[in-house]
Amino acid sequence: MEKQTVDFDANPPVATTEYDDRVRMAIPGYEAMHTMALSFLKSNSPEAANLLIVGAGTGMELVKFSKSNPHWQLLGVDPSSNMLAIAQQKITQDDLSNRVKLFQGYTHDLPDTPLYDGATCILVMHFLPDDGSKLALLQSIAQRLRSSASFILVDIFGEKSSHEFEKMAAIVEHFWEEMGIPPEQRKEILESVNNRVYPIAESRIVELLQQAGFDNIIRFYTGFWIGGWVAAKNSTY
Ligand SMILES: C[S@@+](CC[C@H](N)C(=O)[O-])C[C@H]1O[C@@H](n2cnc3c(N)ncnc32)[C@H](O)[C@@H]1O
Numbered sequence: 001m002e003k004q005t006v007d008f009d010a011n012p013p014v015a016t017t018e019y020d021d022r023v024r025m026a027i028p029g030y031e032a033m034h035t036m037a038l039s040f041l042k043s044n045s046p047e048a049a050n051l052l053i054v055g056a057g058t059g060m061e062l063v064k065f066s067k068s069n070p071h072w073q074l075l076g077v078d079p080s081s082n083m084l085a086i087a088q089q090k091i092t093q094d095d096l097s098n099r100v101k102l103f104q105g106y107t108h109d110l111p112d113t114p115l116y117d118g119a120t121c122i123l124v125m126h127f128l129p130d131d132g133s134k135l136a137l138l139q140s141i142a143q144r145l146r147s148s149a150s151f152i153l154v155d156i157f158g159e160k161s162s163h164e165f166e167k168m169a170a171i172v173e174h175f176w177e178e179m180g181i182p183p184e185q186r187k188e189i190l191e192s193v194n195n196r197v198y199p200i201a202e203s204r205i206v207e208l209l210q211q212a213g214f215d216n217i218i219r220f221y222t223g224f225w226i227g228g229w230v231a232a233k234n235s236t237y
Contacts, residue, residue: 001108002133002140006196008057008080013192016082019058025179026189027123028172028223034122036221037152038065040230041118044150047071049117054078054107054141055124059087062100077103077110107140118150122228126156129198130208138212145233151214154221154228156199165199168225175224202227 006013014022024030041051048071053061056076066074078084084102091100103110119141128134138153145151158165169190176186200208205227206217214231221228 002106002128002136005129005198006127008078009082012080012082013196014189016058016080016086019083019086020060022181022185023123025181026176027226028175029221030223033154033221033223033226033228034060034064037061037120037122037154037228038068040152040220041065041120041150042069044232045072045118049073050114051075052077052107052110052116052119052141052144054119054121054137056087056102057083057123059090061120061122062087063090063094063096066096066100067094072099074100075103075110075116076100077105077107079104079106107137107144110140110144112143115146116144116149117146118152119145120152120154122152122154123226124155125153126197126199130200130204134198134200135208135211138208138214142213142233147233147235149233151209151231151233152228153205153209153231154226155205156193156197156225157202157205157227158199158225159201160199165225169193172224199225205229 050073053074053076056062056078062074062076066072076087081104084104091097125134125137128137209217209231213234215234216232218230219227220230
């Protein structure tokens with residue numbers, strides 16, 4: 001079971017009501033990255049796919065994916081009731097409640113069935129330390145996927161103490177400035193990355209994905225220090 005280090009209810013890295021605006025400024029290509037994830041899922045999922053959205057937050061994947069695919073069913077999992085309350089408002093507003101459901105808790109709390117046709121874990125795993133917690137999260141997802149189901153992982157990556165990572169941090173600070181994030185908020189996000197985020201090298205991400213039972217791993221997105229990988233659930237697991 002994963003060890004939790006971030007709590008979006010008790011001590012959110014960004015106020016949940018500000019999340020939607022802030023994330024679009026802080027994550028390079030946030031909307032485009034989700035559109036890329038959606039395109040991959042569309043080309044690899046059945047018409048009436050049943051998808052698992054891990055760390056559903058305020059509902060970006062749930063709303064975007066379900067609006068684009070009228071026969072898809074989605075389950076959003078997240079421990080934060082405040083984030084899910086915002087997601088629920090959007091689901092109700094867009095009349096998606098019959099196909100989009102929410103579960104407050106962790107993936108390992110879900111029943112073993114049904115098996116899903118695909119899953120995403122976007123901007124979540126970097127909050128977990130690499131002490132077995134990242135692997136446990138990936139395994140809890142893999143266990144709930146049918147053989148050859150698609151999986152999308154998006155995370156901050158790189159080795160924190162490395163020269164490359166420090167250089168990237170300096171570039172990202174300029175990006176935030178260009179995006180109009182005020183200095184005080186830039187400092188807050190950087191502190192959050194320094195103290196509450198546990199990035200790992202891409203080679204380690206690939207290793208963990210393989211250990212959890214995924215193969216055909218390809219990086220599909222890079223936004224400075226944020227990477228996105230697509231993978232398939234291995235048929236031997
Ligand atoms: C940065 S938000 C990402 C939300 C959404 N995926 C997006 O792309 O905007 C991270 C979310 O992951 C949730 N989270 C944190 N730890 C988690 C875990 N172990 N399992 C599932 N969700 C988790 C948080 O509560 C938060 O809502």
